[in-house]
Amino acid sequence: MRILVATDAIGPLSSRQAGELIASGWRPSADVSVLPVGEAGDGFIAAYADLADVTISTERVGDGLVVTTGAGSDTGLVQVLDSIHGTGIPLERTSRPLGQAIAQVVRQQAPAQLAVDLAGLWVHDAGAGLLAALGAGGDRPLDRGVGELHGLSQFDLAPARALLGETELIGVVPAAERDQLLLGLRGITARAGREANADPELMLRTDATLEAFVRLADASQELIRGAGACGGLGFAVLALGGRLTTGPALALASDAGQATRHGVDLIVTGCSVFDFASRGGGVVAAMADAASASLSPCIVIAGEVLIGSREMRTMGIEAAYAVRESTSDVPAGEVSEDELAGIARRVARSWSW
Numbered sequence: 001m002r003i004l005v006a007t008d009a010i011g012p013l014s015s016r017q018a019g020e021l022i023a024s025g026w027r028p029s030a031d032v033s034v035l036p037v038g039e040a041g042d043g044f045i046a047a048y049a050d051l052a053d054v055t056i057s058t059e060r061v062g063d064g065l066v067v068t069t070g071a072g073s074d075t076g077l078v079q080v081l082d083s084i085h086g087t088g089i090p091l092e093r094t095s096r097p098l099g100q101a102i103a104q105v106v107r108q109q110a111p112a113q114l115a116v117d118l119a120g121l122w123v124h125d126a127g128a129g130l131l132a133a134l135g136a137g138g139d140r141p142l143d144r145g146v147g148e149l150h151g152l153s154q155f156d157l158a159p160a161r162a163l164l165g166e167t168e169l170i171g172v173v174p175a176a177e178r179d180q181l182l183l184g185l186r187g188i189t190a191r192a193g194r195e196a197n198a199d200p201e202l203m204l205r206t207d208a209t210l211e212a213f214v215r216l217a218d219a220s221q222e223l224i225r226g227a228g229a230c231g232g233l234g235f236a237v238l239a240l241g242g243r244l245t246t247g248p249a250l251a252l253a254s255d256a257g258q259a260t261r262h263g264v265d266l267i268v269t270g271c272s273v274f275d276f277a278s279r280g281g282g283v284v285a286a287m288a289d290a291a292s293a294s295l296s297p298c299i300v301i302a303g304e305v306l307i308g309s310r311e312m313r314t315m316g317i318e319a320a321y322a323v324r325e326s327t328s329d330v331p332a333g334e335v336s337e338d339e340l341a342g343i344a345r346r347v348a349r350s351w352s353w
Helices: 015-023 044-052 096-108 128-133 158-164 188-195 200-221 229-239 247-253 255-261 282-293 309-314 337-350
Strands: 002-005 031-034 056-061 065-071 075-082 113-117 168-172 243-245 266-275 298-306 319-322
Touching (some): 002 015, 015 031, 044 065, 065 096, 075 096, 168 247, 243 247, 247 282
Antiparallel strands (some): 065 075
């Protein structure tokens, strides 16, 4: 029997840690592989560092930012997390810190591939600040938010592209934003403005400002799905010749992901809380899709399960098992290693043949 365990982080446990504990329930009687996988903005960096054998380092910098970078033999990782997130259009917020972190890794290591988590900053500048940190220039300030981009008439992207050189930039975004448009009625300004009931004139001005910037930077990316992901950071990656993907898709496309999916009889995934609102998140959804493609069942082991069997089966989940039974809609607390290993052993007795 071949089993693939590919779980999101569960409580304080990383994807790798949680996966190994779950796998222990089937070992040694089954052939079990563990694939670390995480979604952008959450567990992606730790999971992909484990998968690609990259050593990462984390530091806190000014304004409450947490910067994580790492580089292996041919793969680099970058994430910048900000504690500030909100609704509406953040006119003054800049993506420059993310560009600075990218520049640092490229100058020190120049990896063949650089995976950048785009979900950590609350911005709306279409990556103008990121590009400025890489050397791009214009006749308006690029690193003071979308509000200061108004009136931009000259822009030079060449220095930023030159700095990247042969490094392939991979922008990692949440699955929900993979097809997000940048401009227009379905673009990021319209969406953010409606959420906060923003002034229509401000929305029109902001969208026009982004449109002018895009046409100066790289008009060919204007209508590409995903360009609007994460406040328009998707556009900056595309303009630099990079590509966009999700954390689970990147893990499944890796050599390890391809090898572990071959001939699998059961896929086991997991999350902290499997509920109706989040449906377990992007990792659970991606593994359910992978199970469907391989014609194998997919089950979930979660800290708590707050979703009915009918709803989970519409997602392609055969069954879900809770570490702790919940009597309310509020999670009861973090899952311990012993608890997770224990539920895995009980589940394995039902899913072995």
